[in-house]
Each structure stands twice: as C-alpha cells, then as structure tokens.
Amino acid sequence: MGYSDQFFKALDITKGKGGNLAKFAKQCGLTAKKLKYYNEHNVVPTGLDLENILKTGNISELLLRLKMGRLDKDIIEAIQQNADTILPLVDSHTASVESPMVECSLEFETELGKLYKGDCYELLKSIESDSIDLIFADPPFNLDKLYPSEINDSLRTEKYIHWCQEWIKECSRVLKPGGSLFLWNLPKWNAALTSYIEGMLTFRHWIGVDIKYSLPIQNRLYPSHYSLLYYIKGDKPNTFHPDRLAMDVCSKCFRELKDYGGYKDKMNPAGINISDIWTDIPPVRHAKYKRRKGSNELSLKLLDRIIEMASNEGDIVFDPFGGSGTTYMAAELKGRKWIGCEIGPADIIQDRFELIDEEREILEGYRKGINALFPEKTRKEREKRDLWTCETVRKKKQSDLFDEKS
Template sequence: MGYSDQFFKALGIRADGGGNLEKFAKQSGVSAKRLKYYNENNLVPTGGDLNKIIATANISELLLRLKMGRFDKDIIEAIQNNSEVIFPIIEEHAKTIEPHANSCTLAFETKLGKLYKGDCFDLLKIMDSDSVDLVFADPPFNLSKLYPSEINDNIRIEKYIYWCQEWIKECARVLKPGGAIFLWNLPKWNVALTSCLEGMLTFRHWIAVDIKYSLPIQNRLYPSHYSLLYYIKGDKPNTFHPDRLAMDVCPKCYGDIKDYGGYKDKMNPTGVNICDIWTDIAPVRHAKYKRRKGSNELSLKLLDRIIEMASDEGDLVFDPFGGSGTTYMAAELKGRRWVGCEIGPCDVIQDRFSLIKEEQKILEGYRSTINSLFPEKTRLERVKRGLWTCESVKKKKQPNE
C-alpha cells in the first residue's frame, strides 16, 4: 500500500475517470507514469521535473513540501522560529483527534509477569512514566499479512509511520533514564522511524540480524536481514553486558576458519566480542521450537541475547506486541519481571507457558555454546586433534615469560 494522494492533492490533480492527470502531464512535459510514481511514493520531484511541475501548477516548492508533509531544514527552521505563532493552530488540531477507547484487560499472569489483552495504547496509558528498564517491540510490518487479531495490515504508508511514532513516543515515556529500547522491523520502516527516535532517545546501534526466510525478489538484492534498532534514554545505559561468542571453527574437523597467527595467546578465553551483524540467529521453522502456526515468530535465542545485554534480574521488560510470547518467555526464564499485551487471541501465549520446562532446556542449550572461546565439546575435539586451545597456548607461553 502506498501513500495517500498527497502529491496529487497538492497540485490539484485527479487521476480518476474524467480527471486531469493526462492534461497536466501534457502541459508540464512530465509523463503521467512519472507523476503517478511521485504520488504513490509521496516524493518531492527534483531537477527538471520539479521546475516543470511547479511552473504548471503555479505553486512554490515550499508550499508543495508543506502540503506533502516533506519538510527540509528550511521549513523546520521556520517552524522553530515561529513556534509560538504556530502552536495555537497545532494545539487546536490536537483537540480534534479522537482518543482510544480503553478496552485492555488482564489475560493471565505468572510469578513475574502480566499479559493484557487489548490495544497497546490502552496499556501504555495506565503505565507510569520512567518505570520500564527494557522495551522490545516487534510490530506488524504492514505487509498485508493475516493475523489472528484480524488487524488491518495494509494501511497507507504515512498512517503506518504515524501509528508507529505514537506508540514509540509512549514507550519512550515509560522507559527509565538509562533504559533501552530495541525496535525490530524491516530496514525500510526502521529508516523512516529513526527521526522519531532521534528526537527523544540516544542511538546506540543498528544491528543487522541475518535471517533468510524466502526466495529472492526479482530486480532487487536478496533481502536477508532484519533491522534491530537499539536506543537508550539518556547519555549512557544503566546495563550493558553483551554475551561473547565462541570462535568459528570447522564443524567437521574443528580446525580454525580464521588464521589468528601469533595472536592466539591474546584471544579472550570467554569468547569473541559480539558485533552489530548477527549471523547466528536462525529462523524458527522446526515444529519443536515453533509455538504459533501459520506465522513467523522470533527465536528465543534472539530475545535471550537482548535481555541479557540490556537488563538485570528483577528489571522490568515491556513488549507491546505479544505475538507468540517469545519476549515474555525469555524474561520469565531469565528472572526479569515483564508486562505486555496482545490485541489478538492470548491463548497461544498462555499455552506456551505450560511448556516452560521445554523452553528452559532450549535456552540452556543456547547458553551452553556462548561466553567461552571454545565450548566444552569443541575444546575436547580440538584437544583430541592436537589443535590449540586457550590452555595449551597459555602453557606453551609460560616457560618464556
């Protein structure tokens, strides 16, 4: 779904039957196809097209940008310099916005957490400011998917972005100073949402999570990663202790994949620093791990890593889009308090907690392979093959120290 007809409306163009699109295209010398492209993507033309269009419509570039909602630095500066004049107009407009009807109810609770059924806005309205240590949000992607909640996942682009901005603003409000927010989405949407985040929070990382779900798209690079934005409230995080990863070795011979040369003795026995490109988070496909039929869901490994990195035991974790409940399960298993909501059926999440012992084993399996340069199985196989380990390098170096 593209943008609303903001470009056409600004120029007085009608594209319906009997409209004046073809006439405008002929007068301006800009093809109807290109005019439709600018309209569908709400793009301000540049170069020769811009000059032709504003001359034909008898409109300035400034007024065109204002009507399209595409503000450049000059417009932003003018708004800032005239804020007291503009404020009453904006305040009056805000009064016309209809409030959300509050229909959020407690669906179930555990020893550490509470899940509410309803719209996340309703839950956020009753949450205290500066009360949450960590926010993780995985909203619908506006890709026309069918959800059990039957929400409209195919709305105009500007409406989707405005909707995201509203709940992001509320999440920033409830976040404690020093707290962290992680926003999971397609790169296309996260690019559009950074301006909203930058106005309230402090950027830490754009994490690319390499997850391949489907076939390549024709005439485009193969989209293989999701964007995970990491922001904090304030100038430094209250908590930051990322996991360290095992060194990559050959899965068959357990030999080095990368040649560390004479730096083996400098390798940290607790593992390799994690970077901002994560290639070890596999999509959840196997029935053993999947909790929700017919929909993608996030790996427990992903949420384990995020929660470990940006929170401590006893901290409060908030996820406004429950989905299959991965965030809540990870928080429960890791001793974090949690709160969340789901606008659709909550039975999938509640049923998942009946499998908490199985989830615990899965989590333990993940964590047994990290925070060690060579996990135990790898270390034993390397010793058997006469390959170096942290212990052998240290022992070899001792006589020369």
C-alpha cells in the first residue's frame, strides 16, 4: 500500500489533476516518478537529490525529517534532552488518537483454554500484567488478503507498523519476566519492528523458517523464508529446552546426506543441536485442510517446537490471532493452558477441537522423529545396511580403547 504521503505533505506537493507535482519535479530537476518513489516508500533522499529538493521546497533537512517521521540521532538526542518540555505535546496527541475497538466475548472453553471473539487489543487490555509464559503471534501480513473476518488487510505502511507496535507493547506488558514472545511475519515487517521491540524486550533470535511462499519474481531473489522473531522479557528465559533434530538421511538408502567425516563418535545420540534456520516445517497445503480455507493455517509442527522450547506443562500460552487455532490445539495437546482470540468467525477453531484425536496422532508422529540422532525406524534401516549407528560407533570406540590398553 505504501506510506501516506508524508514526503509530499512535507513539501506541499499535491498529486493528480491541478496538482503541482510536475512543476515541482521540473524545478528540482528530478522526474515525477522519482519523487513518487520517495513518497511511496517514505524515504529521505540523499546526495544531490536531497540538495535539489530542499532548495526547491525551501525547507531544511531537519524539518523534512521531522515531518516525515524519519528521526535520526540528532533529533532523538534533542527529544531526550528536552523530554519535559515535549511531554505535554505528546500527551495531548496520544489522547486524541484512541480508536474504537471491537469488544471481546468468550466463544468457547476447553479443559485448558479459553477462546475469545473480538479485537485482541481489547482482550490484551483486560489481561493482568506479568501473567503469561509464552506468546506466539501470527498477524495478518497486510497483503490485501480477504480474511473471513473481512478485516482491512491493506493499511498504509506506517499504519500497519503502528498497529503492530500497539499490540506488541501490550504483549510485552502481559508477558511474565523471563517469558518468551515469538512473532511470525514476512521478513520485511519483522525487520521494521525490531528496533521498537528492542526498547522493551531482549532479542534472542531471528529464526529463518524455510518455506517458499510465492512464485519467483523477476529481478528479485526467490522469497523462501518467513521470519520468526524470538524475544524474552528480561535477561534470562525461564524456560529453554529446544528439541534436538535427527540427522538428515536419504529416504531410500538411509545414508547421511552430509559428510560428518571423523566426528561420528562425537555426535550426540540425542540428536543435532537445532539452529536458527528451520528447514523441516511443512507448509499446510493438504486437501484435508481445505475446510479451513482462508485461515492461513500454520503447521502444528511449528507450534509444537515453539511450545516445547519455551514453556512447561501447566504454563499459560497466549496467541492474539486465532485463524484456524493451531497454537491452541498444540497447547491443549501438550498440557499447556491457553488464551486465544479471533476477530472473525471462530467456528473453524471450535470444529477443529472436535477432531482433537486426529491432531494428537499428527503431533505424536512429529515427536517420534526427533530427539534421537537416528530415530527408531532410521536406526533399524541403517543396521540392516551395515551403516554406522550411535551404538556401533560407541562399541568400536570402546574396543579401540581396549586395544590401546593391551
């Protein structure tokens, strides 16, 4: 959608019929297309473009930056040093921008969780400070998608960022000291949010989750990862027990896909340390899930991993954006309490809980394949083919020791 004309407004440029865009462009020796680019991306020009624009607009760089909301270190330092003087101005501004919200009501309850229908910001306001152990949030991506809730998914860029900042601030308030916040979004949006969150929480990881989500675009790299931001409140997480992963092996011959050279005996039989690049999370495209159309369902495997890593049984998990309820399902199956919210129809979430046994099977299937270097099936297949396993390597090492001693 682009930004809302802060650049043009700062320079008194008007677009459309009878506007002065073409005249301004001619006077400063730039094309109207270039000026539109600065406006659309709210980019402060640099170099010769900046000199020419400032001269034509008869404005200083400082005033241009202030009007565009692009604060540099000089402006930030001036604000810090004059905070008391500025306070009444900022106070009166915040009071005037409160917007109406959709009220929340309890939609349904399970043994461990509660799902509310309404605006998550409203629900957040009612949650006690420092009370939640883990928050996972997968908001709409502002891609002009039609959600069953018919929310506006094509906000102006700065409006979308401000909206995210509002609910993230509330999430930070309700998070327990030592609690974890995970944010799932496109890299572009998560990159824009990091410096704001940095002021409230402690950065742990930018996890790249390898899922292709669009067709290749000309003159661009192929978009192949979602960003999963991981923050904690305070300096130490209360809970951190990441799963360990199985070694990648060929599905036909069961040989390892990477060469681990002479380090076989040093490998942990419990599996490989998980990294900040996750390549084993499947997109949810299965025909079976078509009934949850439009809900942008994430894989249960993703939520299983996050919940396992950053919470314990009995902890409280909160997800402000329900969709098809993947977080709530994973939390319920893993014995965590949960609080959920969905602004649109929530019946798909309730229906999903009717089929909880199917979901349990899927989850158990995932968990069978982790926390062992060679899970049961792989180990048996490797033994049949005389390939090394943790057991054979250890046996060999012991006999080497014996040889050395004798």
